[in-house]
Amino acid sequence: MTFKETDHWSLDADHCIAAALIMKKTIPQGGMSARLSILYAPKGPLLDWTNESLRSRVLNDLQAIAKKQSAIFLKVDPDVVLGTGVPSSKEDVIDQHGQAVMSELQRRGWRYSSDQIQFKNTVLIDLSASEDELLRRMKQKTRYNVRLAEKKGVALRIGKQEDLGMLYKMYAETSVRDGFVIRDEGYYRTVWALFMSGAESSMINDQWSAPSAEPLIAEVAGEPVAAIFVFYFAGRAYYVYGMSRAAHREKMPTYLLQWEAMRRAKAKGCTVYDLWGAPEVFDESDSMWGVYRFKEGLGGKVVRTLGAWDFAPNPFWYKLYSEVIPRVLDVMRSRGKAKTKQSLGT
Template sequence: KYGWVPYYAVWTEDGKFSVSSNHQLPISKVVAAALILKRTAFRRFSIFYAPKGPLMDWMNESLRKRVLDDLQSFAKKQGAIFLKLDPDVVLGRGVPASVDEVTENSGQAVMSDLKRRGWVESSDQIQFRNTVMVDLSASEEEILMRMKQKTRYNVRLAEKKGVSLRVGKLEDLGMLYKMYAETSVRDGFVIRDEEYYMTVWKLFMSSTAHGQPSTVPLIAEVDGEAVAAIFLFMFAGRGYYVYGMSRNAQREKMPSYLLQWAAMKHAKAHGCLTYDLWGAPDVFDESDSMWGVYRFKEGLGSDVVRTLGAYDFAPSKFWYSMYSDVMPRVLNFMRSRGKEKTKQVVGGA
């Protein structure tokens, strides 16, 4: 529907590699797996993307060689302009050049291996390369005390100012999209159309694991009026802050701080050991557009995690160069149109 066709890839212990456009794949003795998305480009070519994959033990050199060999052969046989991957391989922790910086040598070795094999660092980073995470394994009191003093003050201020919280329902989604659109116009970022978010939110709210929804919207209200909200995603012991939104009104009552604290408690209560605040700057200073958001997240007692980011394997250097030259201009045009459409949504709200 949105231009991408899914393929499902698995590698098994017996040395087999299987790719299918349906779900009929081996599920026993799997040692690696990937969702591979395909999209047509320039009419007769395709681009491929394995989001956050492949999933495997990246430190296992023989397995890594086997998987990358198969992916490169797959890209060539498919006539791909490129195949992009962006696994959660950690390169380091802490802000670079700070006293907290720690380098992960194993991750650095993976990066060197990719470059040696002809993979190039992508100019189009789909996911955030860096993120910040909160350790939820401690007690609630300890988690709260790890926050910066100003952040703890704002959490308590929101409570004193009468900000209340509730878990959202399907009937709230239309209102939440309008709030998200208002946020995007105010803060200058691009969002998709309402139908896209309705599909994503409904899908994950109805998807369950261990009897619990994979996603819950948490809504902050003042005098019964919604003023801010976040969507908390939960999967495999980790909570994710993916979408956040707020009204222009009542921001001085700090509802966003209380929402983040509520998300941590909710994720912890549902078995999550980590809360991923989903995104940090590439450059840790005021020159980066995410600096202000990062300072907010930093106050929540989070730690910086720096990952590999996206790498591309391009069988055809010519078409890869052509695509890399043309697509930024196409995307800029589409983003400009998207901003205008979002302004219309906010204006008609």
């Protein structure tokens, strides 16, 4: 069973000073474990983490909730910045506020999670600059590839609801080629359609504050060859899904897609374009290294955050769960890859 509960902290009925959406999943087994659960506050809790008294109050309450719910653990992964730039590089800047939060979690017995749900690090592009300046900040090879795509006849268009089947198939092809696991088609079609309807509503009402998304599709001679989904919320744009086909890759359609995404986000009033993910370890051993090099070329800044931390009221069950769940996930990933291949007829 899964349910969601929202907790908030306020000074009065009209002034929310902190909030957390807590997702709960019970363990589907008999006996004592039927009363156990796991809790997760995605990208939360939300609060001013520099406010020490508020921070202490929220953490106290979250720990109490975990105990009351008989949780194996409560996982949080707020966007608390630990630093910017690649570690040990000349751009490396430590954020003292973030370091203080990490130290407090350690003092309280929270553990850095071996199961990171969200990307701990990302690359952000400052969209406040002019388009000429955004191009100048790109690496030379990236700028060249943007212009090459234009010269080679890559055309772009905004996707529609009727494109979702094609987009899922392209995403599935990408996952098989690059070796990552995706969900079933129904999940993506639901998410994509929901946020695309938000974009349509925003266009009608001339209001871009509501969450929305749009697919950008690159075509060569009318044939879709690559696409990205860009999400918009609260002055930020997020590159969440990317997909491509093997055909016409030499025409560099993905570079033109990213440039158009930046231009559209800027036109919508967004000040930041979040490229959604960077390596946890900044060297070639990290599975995201190749993707990071592509994102790095777009001229963004690495932002390192706190990542996911677990509060485990019952160390025994937490240790048992931590030892078992990686094996279960490996099996699920293998089955997921096989299912995706089967859906493509490969």
